[in-house]
Amino acid sequence: MLAGLESLFVVVLVAALAPLLSAVIPGGRIPQLVLLILGGILIGPSGFGLAKPSEIELLANVGLGFVFLLAGFEIQPAILRTRVAGTALIAWISSCVLAAVIVGGLAAVGFVHAYVPVGLALTTTALGTVLPILRERGLHDQDLGRYFLPNGAIGEMLPILAIAIFLGVNNRFSALISLAAIGLLALALAYVPRLLRERRVARIIAAGADTTGQTTLRWSVLLLLGFLVLAADFGLDVVLGAMLAGMVLRRYAPGNVHALEVKLDAVGYGFFIPVFFVSAGMGVNLDSITESPARLPVFLVLLLVVRGLPVFFLYRRTVRTRLRVQLMFCTATTLPLIVALTEIGLRNGTMLPENAAALTGAAVLSVLVYPAIAVALERPGGSSVPGEPAVRRPSDGGGDDPRGRP
Template structure:
């Protein structure tokens, strides 16, 4: 029954850390991430990234992205889908080019240098979503662009990974057929459209008639977990399915009831476990001996996404501060990069001695991303305030 103590420790520590973070003016998610580093193998070693944490974190990130979809404005997402494609495209190309060059400079082989780029081309906006929500920016043009870009980015990363592993993998046999994978993913997005347009509203109406407490929230969770599972089966990230499930439920009359009932479950239990799980991946085994490599990779990881994503937004008419917010929102690598790194390690596309260092860089970029996003949002707010005061004087 030791898992009961672990859960109690996680919930207590993340609550205190979140409160302290807000008190000193940083996003509460930073404190929760640091709890994982403090209590995990990197320092105190009180918690291990075992099955409990793994399952809890998967459910946590799925609920987090479901709530993001539930709170998103579908019209706004459609309006900024074109900038999202630009942000995702440059946000993939720039990191891949930068990490390929950096890998060659660090004497990696062609395949390993390219794979570095694939790992850091991935984006995980689940943590950025929490910061956007905290600052009331989830339903802004920047928030809509970041969410839309995350969907496109995920598809691009999966396609590039599938092609690369099938061409260069020496540790896996029978790599999935690319044409079949593409067909499955295309079918999935057709299914998403059908669910949003017809299936979700019908299911929600049916469950509204059942004389069972919480029937509608339960049905919404079935839709969420089902779409996440199907996304995972097609090779996409489960969080993409959860996000679209949130959008589907948001189009029904049960939007407020679902949000009121699901949010406490997620934010009081599963979401903190997810944030802690990211910190638990940190290790300091060879940190000091490879400090130069780690710092160099972290700088490239942050700047390549910040510049790539920001440039993609700037080219589509965003001003500098909005482009900076979008770029910062794409910096977090999180679970998507961790999964790709693990696949590369199993396929012998990563040097065994550098695997742990790569994980450290992924975690560091994920921890620093909310700080960059907070800085961008605050700078954007200051600019708007200056413009407003100037307008008042002119008026």
Template sequence: MAFVSLAIIALVAFASPFIASAIPGKPVPETVFLLVLGAVLGPHMLGVIHVDAEVSLVSELGLAFLFLLAGFEIDPKSITGVEGRYGLATWVVTFGIAWLAVRFTPWFSVSHFDGIAVTLALTSTALGTLVPIMRERSLTGTRVGDSILAYGTWGELGPVLAMSVLLSARTGIQTLVILGLFAVVCVLLAVVPSRSKRVGSRFFAFVEERADTTSQTFVRLTVLILVTLVAFSAVFDLDIVLGSFAAGFVLRYIIPEGNHTLETKLDGLAYGFLIPVFFTVSGAKIDLTAVASRPGLLVGFIVALLIIRAVPILISMSICPATRDVSAYGRITVALYCTTALPIIVAVTSVAVNAGALSQDIASVMVAAGAITVFLMPLLAQLFYRVVDAAPVAAVAEVAEHPSDALDILRAHHDLASLLAREHELLTSHGHGRVFEGLPTLDTIAERLSAEAASGHIDARIVDAAHLLADKTYGDEVDPSELTPRERRRLERAKLAVREYRRRMLELYAREEAEDDDGK
């Protein structure tokens, strides 16, 4: 029966990318389809997928690899630097707000497992879930992506550590001792291979020599580190998320510069099989009937996540010296992405249900809310970015001044949003956000836009503006007095669009140059 369930899950995993790509603009991440199909095919509905011990083990390995890759993705500087410190402080504030919110609700008690579980769920960020979504949308390596990692890391790490302390049946001293032993094991697993690498020992030379053979020694070393820390977590009744996350940090310490070949192999193993199993099984645990019977609780939990998690991040980014200059819509984008929650909700509700402190119906609603955020928050961030790019306030002002040209004005602003979206795609379509081989010139931009205009996707006047800016003749060769008011408005929109793209491009290029200098 386990192999039948795994075969169906494999079919779901294979079909999900096709379904996601069939929707224009791909607004729904593949993860959402894994969750939804898991819920429909799971034991609470069609009963095709059975979550037995064998399937659960594979699912937990998927969860472990999800957090391993999330931990490996994080640059330690992003959590220890200025923005990282603000991220930690923001999580502490978020925890305090969540505690007060739960304290004054009649349904939960903050002194028991149920209230603590809800409090932690309200402070979480599904960083492991966000990493593949960020890769799909080319946010990795951008300034917005770096901020998501800085705040999202503490939204993941904070609840994981708090779970180990607050949801443990042991005394506080026993828990601290075990966490201390866990830290020692992590240090040993990190320092021994790293020191072997630096001194050029025969051990690490052997690992590198056999890394691309059938021995796959580097992959096996990674799996050894991961399974060792997960086993430690299981033996001492810690959540496996803690061990998995720590394994990612250990791997990053061993190879701080990264290893493209190893990352490709791990991605193939994790995203090709194990992680889709985890998301599908997570969906199979959702009782859609119980969720449908409590719509108020479902909506209320999502709204609470927005207020308790997103608002403090938005305020923190506005006062943090490292992100104060980030545009308002950039800060809102980060706040929305960091409100995405699922794996931590699955973990804390499982602990509370097993302890008899939380009903399975309430747990299903909370997991469903977390699953909805995986779809809703990235979608809201994407739509918000597009709406702001269209400069709606300016559009309203222009329509009020020239109501007879309302249709043309709205079309011009739509062109502006489309152009910026395609420019962003061009900018980030090379190496997951890394700027490609030097800084693209405005001539390159104009050539790419010409191709888009030929297919009818971008207004020709925007392309004209790009060419004029590329030749640095916009101000010299275009006499505004010779243009109609409609043409002036459209060319001004175009000028703004190209300049905004140039600004974004220079920002990313400067960041890459700084990273290269640090590497040297």
């Protein structure tokens, strides 16, 4: 009991120091999430050994759930019906083709053993990880954030579905049935507000939102945990359950949605999400990385090539160069899904330990480096070229508004 509290205290200390260090570091360009991961490495088994990941595992998993709950909360169905989302889908399919070719070649020479987990890892995007960085810099509602959102959503949802089908359970038909069942449940819950709009229960929940009962927040957390449990029971990745919970919550939440979002941000970013990112840093095995140091830069470059380059080229007719470069680096950033994929590969014995460590290390480095490059390239006012809009308007070559407006 005391050992668990000591580990939690050290983790929370890192979480509390991160925003202070981020504010005092010259230049102020290091995101808090980067400092949380570095702090986790420092206090974890590969560092000074001040905390044990196993003692905060439950809280870290809830933090992972909050990461994807808030990411799903940001996604509106209309975003996925725009031309930008159509291009994002083509970019992800292109990433899958590149991953199949490249990982197939690496498997042929014995560089990798776990073909499917490694291939899927290279097609992922950390929507829930990059959004807080963009939000911290005020870029989530600028052109970069608007174009990144559909790419991040597709780069997170489709790999999750692929994980559920190919790696989640032994029988793929059972996986499809499980996906259909939990999807139908999410769809049904999304229409619950219409049924309860004039009911007494809905009025009670809405009325207690800002009292000591905090009804909307408590029911939101219940929804999150419920989807996490359901996803686990169906043999699916819990990330899928958390993202579905966030997407349902935007339609389900009674009362003031903005006020609920503020509360979820407070609970998530105030405690659970920092615990997850510190825990992710604690899980980095530096010994395995130093034993095969060449693997880490290889995977880091492959993330950019496989996931970032298709986005860079496919938006060449609608987005100016600087914004495409920013979008490329943001889309190539990944972390939570790679952690899940490496755990699956190690669990079933198909992934080499050095590749698991290198993939995780590359994912951590992608969070440390790629968003920082994207943010550093941002010009005042959100334009990718001084004095010109970041997105080409119909008068200079066509294009469409990432929010779905012509």
